Amino acid sequence: xxxxxxxxxxxxxxxxxxxxxxxxxxxxxxxxxxxxxxxxxxxxxxxxxxxxxxxxxxxxxxxxxxxxxxxxxxxxxxxxxxxxxxxxxxxxxxxxxxxxxxxxxxxxxxxxxxxxxxxxxxxxxxxxxxxxxxxxxxxxxxxxxxxxxxxxxxxxxxxxxxxxxxxxxxxxxxxxxxxxxxxxxxxxxxxxxxxxxxxxxxxxxxxxxxxxxxxxxxxxxxxxxxxxxxxxxxxxxxxxxxxxxxxxxxxxxxxxxxxxxxxxxxxxxxxxxxxxxxxxxxxxxxxxxxxxxxxxxxxxxxxxxxxxxxxxxxxxxxxxxxxxxxxxxxxxxxxxxxxxxxxxxxxxxxxxxxxxxxxxxxxxxxxxxxxxxxxxxxxxxxxxxxxxxxxxxxxxxxxxxxxxxxxxxxxxxxxxxxxxxx
Numbered sequence: 001x002x003x004x005x006x007x008x009x010x011x012x013x014x015x016x017x018x019x020x021x022x023x024x025x026x027x028x029x030x031x032x033x034x035x036x037x038x039x040x041x042x043x044x045x046x047x048x049x050x051x052x053x054x055x056x057x058x059x060x061x062x063x064x065x066x067x068x069x070x071x072x073x074x075x076x077x078x079x080x081x082x083x084x085x086x087x088x089x090x091x092x093x094x095x096x097x098x099x100x101x102x103x104x105x106x107x108x109x110x111x112x113x114x115x116x117x118x119x120x121x122x123x124x125x126x127x128x129x130x131x132x133x134x135x136x137x138x139x140x141x142x143x144x145x146x147x148x149x150x151x152x153x154x155x156x157x158x159x160x161x162x163x164x165x166x167x168x169x170x171x172x173x174x175x176x177x178x179x180x181x182x183x184x185x186x187x188x189x190x191x192x193x194x195x196x197x198x199x200x201x202x203x204x205x206x207x208x209x210x211x212x213x214x215x216x217x218x219x220x221x222x223x224x225x226x227x228x229x230x231x232x233x234x235x236x237x238x239x240x241x242x243x244x245x246x247x248x249x250x251x252x253x254x255x256x257x258x259x260x261x262x263x264x265x266x267x268x269x270x271x272x273x274x275x276x277x278x279x280x281x282x283x284x285x286x287x288x289x290x291x292x293x294x295x296x297x298x299x300x301x302x303x304x305x306x307x308x309x310x311x312x313x314x315x316x317x318x319x320x321x322x323x324x325x326x327x328x329x330x331x332x333x334x335x336x337x338x339x340x341x342x343x344x345x346x347x348x349x350x351x352x353x354x355x356x357x358x359x360x361x362x363x364x365x366x367x368x369x370x371x372x373x374x375x376x377x378x379x380x381x382x383x384x385x386x387x388x389x390x391x392x393x394x395x396x397x398x399x400x401x402x403x404x405x406x407x408x409x410x411x412x413x414x415x416x417x418x419x420x421x422x
Contacts, residue, residue: 008176008229008266010295014405020287020314023404026295028094028176029227030086031061035295036311036404038302038397039064039096039319040390044073045089047390048324049382052091058359058391059398062094062176064319067169068103072152072159076172084174095175096319098299099166099208099233102184102271104141107153143183145200163207171215171228177297179269180208182233187275194237201235202249205265208232209255213263231297232265234286238278247289267295270315274301280309287314304333304396304420308413311400323393327385330374333392337421339367341385346371359391360384 009027016022026033040047040055043066047055055063065085070076082088085095141150147162166181182201185194212230232250236242254264268290270283279301287296295316301307302320310318323333330341334354339346341353352362353370361370361384373381396416403412 008227010267010293012293016312016404016409019312020284021312021404021409022314022316023401024295024316026316028062028229030092030094030176033061033094033317034398034401035316036307036397036401037061037317038307038393039297039317040394041066041319041321041324042089042091043321044069045079045085047386049328049379049386050324050390052089054360054383054387055091055390056093058387059394060093060390061394062096062317063089063091064096064098065173065175066103067097067100067166067173068107068161070097070173071100071169072154076169080172080174086174094177096177096297097170097173097175097179098269099170099179099181100161101148101166101182101233102300104148104150104161105184107140107150143200145203147181147204148183163204164211167208167211167215167230171212174228176227177229177231177267178212180205180230180232180265182235182271184235184271185237187238187272187278189237191237191239191242194235194239194242198235198237198242198246201233202246202253205232205250205253206255209253209263209265213255213257229266231267231269231295233269233271233299234290235272237272238275238282240285243282243285244289247286251290265294267297269297269299271299276306279306280313283310283313283315290314302393304393305417307393307397307400308417311397311404311409318397323389324386327389328382330381330385332370332385333389335416336419341367341370342374343371353388354392357388357392358395359388361388361391 010024012022012024014023024035026035039062040060042063045065047063070079079085079088086092141148147160149158149160151158161181163181170178181204183197185197209230232253234246234250236246250268254262256262270286290296296314297317298310298315300320301310302318302322307318331338332341332353346367349367351367353367354362365384370381370384403409
């Protein structure tokens with residue numbers, strides 16, 4: 001099955017029996033992404049501690065930039081002058097950017113694992129958007145129907161994102177795949193607020209789609225001006241009714257063009273903050289409804305134990321900072337689980353991190369050497385550990401893709417999970 005999109009072709013090559021999982025290929029202007037695939041996060045136009053040549057050697061299929069951070073520094077104008085995100089960072093492969101929405105709310109509204117967004121808390125009590133006052137001490141973001149006014153986490157300066165502004169910034173950054181502006185709530189937010197936020201996300205999605213089409217028609221500057229594709233985002237928290245409603249609305253959303261043709265989203269992001277136990281269930285609700293012929297991206301999930309369920313429940317792409325963040329903290333992936341390389345047991349361990357691993361680090365260095373680098377706080381520790389962790393995740397997902405095509409996914413999943421300690 002092929003689905004032709006503006007500058008993108010998605011082909012489902014094989015479906016898994018009795019699940020929503022599938023293997024396929026997503027063709028972009030800058031290369032083909034074999035799916036399912038792990039997307040390396042390059043927040044500020046860099047996958048931390050690694051060069052673009054290194055991530056290419058690792059086998060990274062696509063890099064994910066962050067609109068919020070790139071807007072604040074160096075600014076979308078600089079990236080546009082450079083010829084877009086890929087050229088700016090010396091990366092020739094596919095690129096993606098998020099809408100900036102998650103960071104606006106997480107950095108601007110004190111989102112945390114156990115702390116509900118201050119915006120959500122305030123709105124729960126007032127139940128009126130217009131009652132949200134000006135930015136005050138301790139409240140770094142203010143939402144209204146038009147968009148979000150927020151303070152920079154860098155210097156406290158005030159900025160504003162609207163759906164139109166987010167799309168404008170993303171067009172300037174120039175990634176192959178961009179996302180509609182959405183409101184990301186805390187998993188702790190109550191049903192009433194989740195519904196308000198979801199419905200606002202739907203209105204913002206339509207505005208994002210409209211602005212994307214307007215800029216798409218008027219753009220003449222970036223190399224991939226005709227090939228940027230827009231993904232809509234499904235929200236709704238942990239509530240089944242909301243998630244299904246959001247999947248239906250976003251999945252069917254279309255604009256009527258002047259020539260009478262209709263255009264909708266080119267693919268879908270599944271967003272929102274998740275409690276770990278909710279992920280598989282929510283994905284089943286959503287992906288059972290979203291159009292099968294379009295790609296689906298699970299935002300912000302990428303630990304080994306999460307990937308199998310996400311694939312089985314119909315996701316094609318995943319992004320997460322975990323591999324490189326864990327690496328910089330000295331936590332390294334192995335087929336038996338994470339190891340803390342600074343542990344005393346590794347000071348005299350002259351074996352690779354993972355004997356069967358094909359990454360540069362494992363081919364050339366030992367656990368003892370990595371342990372020494374981390375204990376000595378040498379910068380090289382971040383690079384070598386990040387190479388390994390990213391390689392581990394990239395090739396784990398690649399192996400998942402291969403086993404789907406071979407019909408051996410269930411066996412591979414059982415073998416991997418039986419040995420992996422979370």
